[in-house]
Amino acid sequence: MRKLIYLILVLVVLQVNAQNSNGKKPNIVWITCEDISPYIGVYGEKAVRTPNIDQLAKEGVKYEHAYTTAGVCAPSRSAIITGMYQTSIGTQHMRTQAIDPKYMGEGVPNYSAVIPEYVKAFPEYLRASGYYTTNNEKQDYQFDAPVTVWDENGPAASYRNRPTGKPFFSIFNIFITHESNLFKKDSLMVEPAKVTVPPYYEDTEQTRIDIARQLTHIQIMDRQVGEIVRMLKEDGLYDNTIIFFYSDHGGALPWMKREILDRGLHIPLIVRMPGGQETGTISTDMISGVDFAPTVLSLAGVKVPSYMQGQAFLGEQKAGKPRQYIYAARDRMDEKYDRVRAVRDKRFEYIYNYMPEKSYYQDLDFRYGIPMMKEMLALRDAGKLNPNALAWFKSTKEVEELYDTEKDPHQLYNLATEPQYKTKLEELRTAFRKWEKEVGDMSAVPEREMVYGWWGGKEKAPATATPQIRASSKGARISCDTKGASIGYRIIKAGEKGEALKHTVQTWDSGFIRAPDNNGRRVEAAPVWQVYTGERLKLNRGDKLMVNAMRIGYEPAMAEYVHP
Numbered sequence: 001m002r003k004l005i006y007l008i009l010v011l012v013v014l015q016v017n018a019q020n021s022n023g024k025k026p027n028i029v030w031i032t033c034e035d036i037s038p039y040i041g042v043y044g045e046k047a048v049r050t051p052n053i054d055q056l057a058k059e060g061v062k063y064e065h066a067y068t069t070a071g072v073c074a075p076s077r078s079a080i081i082t083g084m085y086q087t088s089i090g091t092q093h094m095r096t097q098a099i100d101p102k103y104m105g106e107g108v109p110n111y112s113a114v115i116p117e118y119v120k121a122f123p124e125y126l127r128a129s130g131y132y133t134t135n136n137e138k139q140d141y142q143f144d145a146p147v148t149v150w151d152e153n154g155p156a157a158s159y160r161n162r163p164t165g166k167p168f169f170s171i172f173n174i175f176i177t178h179e180s181n182l183f184k185k186d187s188l189m190v191e192p193a194k195v196t197v198p199p200y201y202e203d204t205e206q207t208r209i210d211i212a213r214q215l216t217h218i219q220i221m222d223r224q225v226g227e228i229v230r231m232l233k234e235d236g237l238y239d240n241t242i243i244f245f246y247s248d249h250g251g252a253l254p255w256m257k258r259e260i261l262d263r264g265l266h267i268p269l270i271v272r273m274p275g276g277q278e279t280g281t282i283s284t285d286m287i288s289g290v291d292f293a294p295t296v297l298s299l300a301g302v303k304v305p306s307y308m309q310g311q312a313f314l315g316e317q318k319a320g321k322p323r324q325y326i327y328a329a330r331d332r333m334d335e336k337y338d339r340v341r342a343v344r345d346k347r348f349e350y351i352y353n354y355m356p357e358k359s360y361y362q363d364l365d366f367r368y369g370i371p372m373m374k375e376m377l378a379l380r381d382a383g384k385l386n387p388n389a390l391a392w393f394k395s396t397k398e399v400e401e402l403y404d405t406e407k408d409p410h411q412l413y414n415l416a417t418e419p420q421y422k423t424k425l426e427e428l429r430t431a432f433r434k435w436e437k438e439v440g441d442m443s444a445v446p447e448r449e450m451v452y453g454w455w456g457g458k459e460k461a462p463a464t465a466t467p468q469i470r471a472s473s474k475g476a477r478i479s480c481d482t483k484g485a486s487i488g489y490r491i492i493k494a495g496e497k498g499e500a501l502k503h504t505v506q507t508w509d510s511g512f513i514r515a516p517d518n519n520g521r522r523v524e525a526a527p528v529w530q531v532y533t534g535e536r537l538k539l540n541r542g543d544k545l546m547v548n549a550m551r552i553g554y555e556p557a558m559a560e561y562v563h564p
Helices: 002-021 051-059 073-082 123-128 179-183 205-234 289-300 365-369 371-381 387-393 419-439 447-454 510-514
Strands: 027-033 061-067 132-136 168-174 241-247 266-272 281-288 326-330 340-344 348-353 400-404 468-472 475-479 486-492 502-504 522-524 544-550 557-562
Touching (some): 027 205, 027 289, 051 205, 051 241, 051 266, 061 326, 073 289, 123 132, 123 289, 168 205, 179 205, 179 365, 205 241, 205 371, 281 326, 365 371, 371 387, 468 557
Parallel strands (some): 027 241
Antiparallel strands (some): 061 266, 241 266, 340 348, 468 475, 486 544, 544 557
8 A cells, every 4th residue: 555655646746747847837948149140050150160059959949030129139128028019118219228328319318118007027927927037147128127027137146046846937148249249359269261241341351350250259159058058957957948049139240230120130049848849840930029028928838918019939828820020120229319110021121211311320439349340431431332331321211121131131222112012012011000000109209208208207217106015913915006016025034134145156148258257156146025916925923024016117115014
């Protein structure tokens, strides 16, 4: 009888483990890099070696038509974390919090976007359903995240710090491919003579060096992807974890980053499922960065909120049919305004310029750090740029643009006025207007007016209402009068000091670039705030309840209560 009971218990445990591995509460890891188009071996780039990413693709699904909603990080990351187009929630301008006022629009203060009260950063939904969520470490969402989004955010944030048995969602951001690293004259792992120079550049020694440097950084990034994969394997998690690899937008070089042409939007996307599911698959479905949030919720078995504008491409809530179009937007970049919108199907891209009187080129201080940018300007001034490169500096734009990306992958020839493309032009124009009407476009309002409208005409953001704690002998409930406020709480048991835990730094983000010796260092972890979902909280005598409430874009509010 004892043996029978033991066997039954073993079978129950195996069944629970099988359910977990079958996706009921799967572990999910995002490996995110910055500023690259699909310049990766498995996508056909011959000058670069990326064995670790190539292996992920061999074991998973490679998506050939994945695009972000912007060609620059913060607006794109806003769409990724919310599942909402940045133009629909006021996070479209790059960026909302500048290091210097000169990089903001005239008269526009730094601000945390006041997004609609019903919109949350999607990891909050995961936490409410029992997930442990970590972000290591770049956020850049155009708003300050409430304490309810992450169990831990920072250079030591890792699934390794989770309570035993909890499923996790962990992001590891890799910074080496970021545009700013092109400013450095580090050694090259790719020979400049072997790179391909796009026709919209002048083929010079400096151009080749900068392209080789971008590809070198991709090779280093691939090595770091391998380190993360090795960590998962060492922890016995690789075979039961869903792994995403992607970039936050397209390429880092001049006339790539910030653009909503393919070279600014097209990204690598690989998803490796547990148990060898869909090994070596190539998908030609159209995928948008705005689809990532609903897809993770779908995979995790969490209901996708009806307000989300993206659609799940995996999991039980996968959309009934693949998307037909992807949409993108370009707005203010630093202090320079523009307003450009794009819609793309698998072959053609349509662009609408709201400000055709402005040049394609924006004179931004930041990219002067890339040597070839300075050279391009010098060649322009000397009249030595080829016509394709010179087109970037035209003083005006056409109102509409149409490109056949199959015949013209570098998007050099505008077909908008060609009679044989009239039907396609009208189709994509109609799709653009329909999308704009459905999701809205907050750039129809000047940025300053948008911000001060959120703030009720005052000089600072509104404050979240102080959370209310209603206690009784049975416990405590929490409420907040600010609609849409996320509520986090901590309970410090009577007699506890609430001392901070220490976690080990293990990062591949910007902090690693600045100080690689930091890895392995022990640092204090920020306190973990639990997501309050309306339940009664059990308290014992002397327990302290701490509450942090915040609507995104508002100042947070705190409250405390000690149970008598």
